[in-house]
Amino acid sequence: MDLPNEWIALLALVFLLGAKHGLDADHLATIDGLTRYNLRLAPHRARWCGSLFSIGHGAVVLLIALGVGLAAERWQVPEWMDDVGTWISIGFLTLLGMLNLRAVLTAPAGEMVATVGLKAGLLRRLQATSHPLAIAAVGALFALSFDTMSQAALFAVTATQHGGVAHTLALGAAFTIGMLLADGANGLWIAGLLRRADRRARIVSRVMGLMVAAISFAVAGFGLARWLNADVSAWYEGRELFVGGAVIALLAASFALGAALARDARPPAASAT
Numbered sequence: 525m526d527l528p529n530e531w532i533a534l535l536a537l538v539f540l541l542g543a544k545h546g547l548d549a550d551h552l553a554t555i556d557g558l559t560r561y562n563l564r565l566a567p568h569r570a571r572w573c574g575s576l577f578s579i580g581h582g583a584v585v586l587l588i589a590l591g592v593g594l595a596a597e598r599w600q601v602p603e604w605m606d607d608v609g610t611w612i613s614i615g616f617l618t619l620l621g622m623l624n625l626r627a628v629l630t631a632p633a634g635e636m637v638a639t640v641g642l643k644a645g646l647l648r649r650l651q652a653t654s655h656p657l658a659i660a661a662v663g664a665l666f667a668l669s670f671d672t673m674s675q676a677a678l679f680a681v682t683a684t685q686h687g688g689v690a691h692t693l694a695l696g697a698a699f700t701i702g703m704l705l706a707d708g709a710n711g712l713w714i715a716g717l718l719r720r721a722d723r724r725a726r727i728v729s730r731v732m733g734l735m736v737a738a739i740s741f742a743v744a745g746f747g748l749a750r751w752l753n754a755d756v757s758a759w760y761e762g763r764e765l766f767v768g769g770a771v772i773a774l775l776a777a778s779f780a781l782g783a784a785l786a787r788d789a790r791p792p793a794a795s796a797t
Contacts, residue, residue: 542702557651574711580663582700593692621740735778
């Protein structure tokens, strides 16, 4: 039996939300820290830190979605939570933008720029681990936050409109797969950059830092515009896939831009004497 078009669109949207969540500054910063630590102690595992972190994070998302899905018939999300979530998101994104912009502007010329995250900074000591289960546990701990739990609860409640627990788990899996792809690719990319640690890697890290800051400011500004102006909020309805895809595309473009600038900035080979 074919699934209805609106269900396919919902799955695609949740998948994109998972990929976008995987590119969150806290994910980028934590995977950066885990990868740096493992390059010294367990280099064979360093490139898998992003995937292991995401697996632990996704397991908690699935559990939250399952719990909310089972309770959805007896509990409705309070309307005030939408406003609270919006303002928490705006505040955190603005602060993340400022911190990452500062990191780029103050980084010494000979060092790579590390992405800055709020939870990553508070829980930096947890990044000093190399056991696969411990890395996954760090990801699970990071999922115990308002933004992650509210997203999981939202699409769990939405899934109940299409069916039961199976639909809730399907959306949770779509979110987790999107996040796993983003975090896994990020872990591989960071491990490659850190192994190089040359001028090209330093330029790419600066471009990515600026892009993370710019996207944080842009998403915070768009959230504020939606809250203040009903017309902006109405325009956004039905365009969630487009906006989520645009954020991911911008980050991917920054990878390519950084690599291109790094190639152009290579010093000329010394001429033979």
